[in-house]
Amino acid sequence: xxxxxxxxxxxxxxxxxxxxxxxxxxxxxxxxxxxxxxxxxxxxxxxxxxxxxxxxxxxxxxxxxxxxxxxxxxxxxxxxxxxxxxxxxxxxxxxxxxxxxxxxxxxxxxxxxxxxxxxxxxxxxxxxxxxxxxxxxxxxxxxxxxxxxxxxxxxxxxxxxxxxxxxxxxxxxxxxxxxxxxxxxx
Amino acid sequence: xxxxxxxxxxxxxxxxxxxxxxxxxxxxxxxxxxxxxxxxxxxxxxxxxxxxxxxxxxxxxxxxxxxxxxxxxxxxxxxxxxxxxxxxxxxxxxxxxxxxxxxxxxxxxxxxxxxxxxxxxxxxxxxxxxxxxxxxxxxxxxxxxxxxxxxxxxxxxxxxxxxxxxxxxxxxxxxxxxxxxxxxxxxxxxxxxxxxxxxxxxxxxxxxxxxxxxxxxxxxxxxxxxxxxxxxxxxxxxxxxxxxxxxxxxxxxxxxxxxxxxxxxxxxxxxxxxxxxxxxxxxxxxxxxxxxxxxxxxxxxxxxxxxxxxxxxxxxxxxxxxxxxxxxxxxxxxxxxxxxxxxxxxxxxxxxxxxxxxxxxxxxxxxxxxxxxxxxxxxxxxxxxxxxxxxxxxxxxxxxxxxxxxxxxxxxxxxxxxxxxxxxxxxxxxxxxxxxxxxxxxxxxxxxxxxxx
Numbered sequence: 001x002x003x004x005x006x007x008x009x010x011x012x013x014x015x016x017x018x019x020x021x022x023x024x025x026x027x028x029x030x031x032x033x034x035x036x037x038x039x040x041x042x043x044x045x046x047x048x049x050x051x052x053x054x055x056x057x058x059x060x061x062x063x064x065x066x067x068x069x070x071x072x073x074x075x076x077x078x079x080x081x082x083x084x085x086x087x088x089x090x091x092x093x094x095x096x097x098x099x100x101x102x103x104x105x106x107x108x109x110x111x112x113x114x115x116x117x118x119x120x121x122x123x124x125x126x127x128x129x130x131x132x133x134x135x136x137x138x139x140x141x142x143x144x145x146x147x148x149x150x151x152x153x154x155x156x157x158x159x160x161x162x163x164x165x166x167x168x169x170x171x172x173x174x175x176x177x178x179x180x181x182x183x184x185x186x
Numbered sequence: 187x188x189x190x191x192x193x194x195x196x197x198x199x200x201x202x203x204x205x206x207x208x209x210x211x212x213x214x215x216x217x218x219x220x221x222x223x224x225x226x227x228x229x230x231x232x233x234x235x236x237x238x239x240x241x242x243x244x245x246x247x248x249x250x251x252x253x254x255x256x257x258x259x260x261x262x263x264x265x266x267x268x269x270x271x272x273x274x275x276x277x278x279x280x281x282x283x284x285x286x287x288x289x290x291x292x293x294x295x296x297x298x299x300x301x302x303x304x305x306x307x308x309x310x311x312x313x314x315x316x317x318x319x320x321x322x323x324x325x326x327x328x329x330x331x332x333x334x335x336x337x338x339x340x341x342x343x344x345x346x347x348x349x350x351x352x353x354x355x356x357x358x359x360x361x362x363x364x365x366x367x368x369x370x371x372x373x374x375x376x377x378x379x380x381x382x383x384x385x386x387x388x389x390x391x392x393x394x395x396x397x398x399x400x401x402x403x404x405x406x407x408x409x410x411x412x413x414x415x416x417x418x419x420x421x422x423x424x425x426x427x428x429x430x431x432x433x434x435x436x437x438x439x440x441x442x443x444x445x446x447x448x449x450x451x452x453x454x455x456x457x458x459x460x461x462x463x464x465x466x467x468x469x470x471x472x473x474x475x476x477x478x479x480x481x482x483x484x485x486x487x488x489x490x491x492x493x494x495x496x497x498x499x500x501x502x503x504x505x506x507x508x509x510x511x512x513x514x515x516x517x518x519x520x521x522x523x524x525x526x527x528x529x530x531x532x533x534x535x536x537x538x539x540x541x542x543x544x545x546x547x548x549x550x551x552x553x554x555x556x557x558x559x560x561x562x563x564x565x566x567x568x569x570x571x572x573x574x575x576x577x578x579x580x581x582x583x584x585x586x587x588x589x590x591x592x593x594x595x596x597x598x599x600x601x602x603x604x605x606x607x608x609x610x611x612x613x614x615x616x617x618x619x620x621x622x623x624x625x626x627x628x629x630x631x632x633x634x635x636x637x638x639x
Contacts, residue, residue: 073328102330
């Protein structure tokens, strides 16, 4: 994963609440076995509707509960492939939020009035290290889990990080594992 | 200090701070190919093939095809064949098309007894919350996390907050687990559970069958919850006992001790009077846009509602029972188990599907299908004019040939009424199996409580 530090540029606006991952990337595009090439199918059905305007910019500002529904990581893949580097919203669905952080697409939670102002500002600069977003001449702080921020800033591979704790995993399995189902003996 | 069911399972699985051990990893064809590919590129193996189980469900045609090679859609075929190849290469057990154990991943886990109390269970699918019905901590993950679990059998997780939803009173006659969870989502909102693991508790939950509990936990994600759980009890133990992967004897002392202790604290608590709930029908494009079957399409409250009304082609004030239907779908990981099919069959028996309606029943697994057929339920449905299909996700999400046409209005026992979910332009109304069955007969929704057929 590429390190994430400063994201700056124009802001695309999707002023809707509860945008679900079925809209972000409809099911017919989940049949691909690759990780790339989803950007052209982003918001496939909505993009055909009159008045749709979602240019490819570094920052997307959206409504509450963004990314609800299915766990498909194809949704962050599509957003990232389309060109977004950060999504700013009043809240995110849990799995979507986690999926974004795994691929270096920065989710930023701001109070709803701030998101409204960002939507109006149309240009912003996000500094992950300072946990600060600047727009319309103001600086607004945002919260992010320290561990998630560290991984994004350093561009760490999660599996590589966990494998450093391999001994702890081995020990856990030796000491604490219960009987449990054995799928290979069914 | 008194602990909750969630606390106990979390603590028992912390390998290190924020590193959670995974007891069971369920895998399906849609969210796993990129994970296996990355493992291959990094030269990594699956750490615990004996704690991993795969099946094909999302892409599977429900026409009874017996091999992946028979899938006509090329991309679907490649995806299922890729799953089979990956599982062979990495040594993961798989029940693919043609296996008598194939089925929707959240149906076969409990059915095989691999879903057990006290476990941590993950799958690259948001409806993994289903397994929480057994007193397990179960939740959906994305493909990067699927790869992480395959490689390490752990997940990096901060402990979510906790929410207990306690039900009082009693569910009325004809009001089911599906109505209970739809009514709950209507009250807490589609983001009401975000960041929380939800424990469902109280006498109405204890009285539910295991199938009903799975329906409730299944739709936790539609209320934004990270996971849904129900304390294991005698009903749970009776379900697990004797299944292929069940321990013999059952560790009843250990499992009984999982229950939330008296005085355990939760970050939030919600109380709902179950006796206030009626059969529910969704009118809009999120599961939270829901009303009593006796109600009407509401006036829009905001731009989201207006867009939903337009998409659903509904006018505020229209009685829900006057909305004509084109299709009925009984199936999905929410409502395709034998108990669901028995309930629907009871409604259908001796009656006929309305001539304007195309109705189908899709059992959740090959085992459910076989059981239903041994009870003659397939004949009950067929005699009434239902299409009796083979196991898979089917029209819940339209990744296979079961798709509703643009503009078609569907009464569906599935979990999501999102725009385009069941087919581009299709209009979905979520209901219980009984309500779907009665709607198929009448061609519109009816109040199952006073319906005489």
